[in-house]
Amino acid sequence: MMDVTSMKIDGSQPIKLLPARSWRTYLGGKLLDELHGMSDPKDSRYPEEWMMSIISTNRNADRQHLIDEGLSKVDLPDRDISLKDLVDNNPVEFLGKKHLEKYGKQTGVLVKLIDTAERLIIQTHPDRNQAQELFHSLYGKTECWHFVGGREIDGEPPHVYMGFKPGVTREQWKLLFEEQDVQGMLACLHKYYVQPGDTFLIEAGIPHAIGSGCLLVEIQEPSDITIRLEKISPSGLKIDEFLIHQGLGFEKMFDLFKYDTFTREETLENWQVVPEMVTELEGSKEIELIGYNRTPYFRMTQLEVQTETEVQGDGIFSGLYILSGKAAVKAGEEHLSLKKGDQLFIPAQVSSFSIVNNGKEAVKALRLFGPDVN
Structure with a gap:
């Protein structure tokens, strides 16, 4: 662990974080390259930018040496x-007393900015009880998608599965996997075209796949445990067997799916989230x-600032990601200049901060x- 106690980085100010790109089994990331002004933006195996991350990427065998990949x-x-260094050295200042008492020195959350040039492999994730029992992990992987942009890929608009x-059974699902009938598996799932502003809650156990052309922010439990249903990715990458079943084997991995079935309308009612106004003031709203x-x-939540607004910390930590505009974030005498694509970690000790519109x-x-501390 790095000694940061003498480096004058404490929990009294918002902290600007660097983008943390992560290798994945699917292609994407061109829009992330463009966001950060790279001279030759292109899609690659680095389609994700991790935020507020104190965990490393779940790596396959040939990437085990990259211990810092994914760390903020x-x-x-x-x-x-790293953010992990800071949290480990000053957990009360950075996470807050209530959070520390309930969850220990873990943030309990991970956020990703994702840009997909191809459909992700059909997958699901364990819930918290399954994660603890089967993987000795404190966290499962319930996640939420909030779409912030996108692009057409081969004439197909952004979409998800x-x-x-109705009618799909475990036996049918398992047979389709054994036959590697990918089109048959996709036909078992509801397909939805998505627009910026759409939000979906994907509970652990729900089969899903983010389609091509999506730009989204995913907030989730801090786990990278994924059960995959395809042995070859849409772009032709052969998937390591461990990355498919995560050590469970090809039989037991099917225990992690929830086999409840719903109509198209019921599925949206269950998992599409309608935004709600929190506060609306002159010059800002949340x-x-x-x-x-x-x-x-x-x-x-999403903040929209026309002029200036003060944000209360309430004794809990948070992150801030700039979607558009130019801003100054002020806490006490200090201020940070921010633009689209910048991210901050706000320690629990920061009682309040202001966002000033500079554009x-x-x-x-x-x-x-x-996670909720109450």
Whole structure:
């Protein structure tokens, strides 16, 4: 662990983090390259940017040496300090007393910015009880998708697949996997075209696949445990057997799916989330995109600032991701200049901070919260 106690980075100020790109089994990331002004933006095996991350990527055998991949690092020109270093050294300041008492020195949340150039492999994730029993993990992987953009790929608009259609059975699902009938598996799931602003809660056990052309922010439990149903990705990458069944074997992995079936309308009613206004003031408003009334595992809101607004910390940590505009974030005498694509970690000790619009367009920012501490 790095000694950060003498580096004057404490929990009294918001902390700017660097983008943390992660290798995945699918192609994407061109829009992320463009976002950060790279000279030759292109799709690659790095389609995700991780935020507020104190965990590393779940790696296959040939990437085990990359122990820092996925970890959020502090934006400093001359020092290599991770958010995990800061949390480990000052958990009360960074996470808050209530959070620490309930969850220990874990943030309990992970956020990703995802850009897909191809459909992700059909998959599901364990719930918290299954994760503890089968994988000795504190966390399952319930997740939430909030779409912020996208592009057409081969003439196909952004889309997703989720939930079993009426009539699908475990036996049918398992047979389709054994035959590697990918089109048959996709036909078992509901397909929806998505627009910026759409939000879906994907509970653990629900079969799903993010389609091509999607740009989204995913907030989730901090686990990378994924059961995959395809042995070869849409772009032709052969998937390691461990990455398919995560050590469970090809029989037991089917225990992790929830085989409840719903109509197209019922599926949307179950998992599409309608935004709710939190506060609306002169010059700013805050909208809840996913709240603790839907899941205790995380919360996400969107701030829209025309002029200036003060944000209360309430003794809990959070993240801030700038979707659009130029802003200054001020806490006490300190301030940070931010633009689209920048991200901050707000320690629990920061009692309040201000967001000042420094440009012509409205500042839009996502506030990202860990699990409910109450």
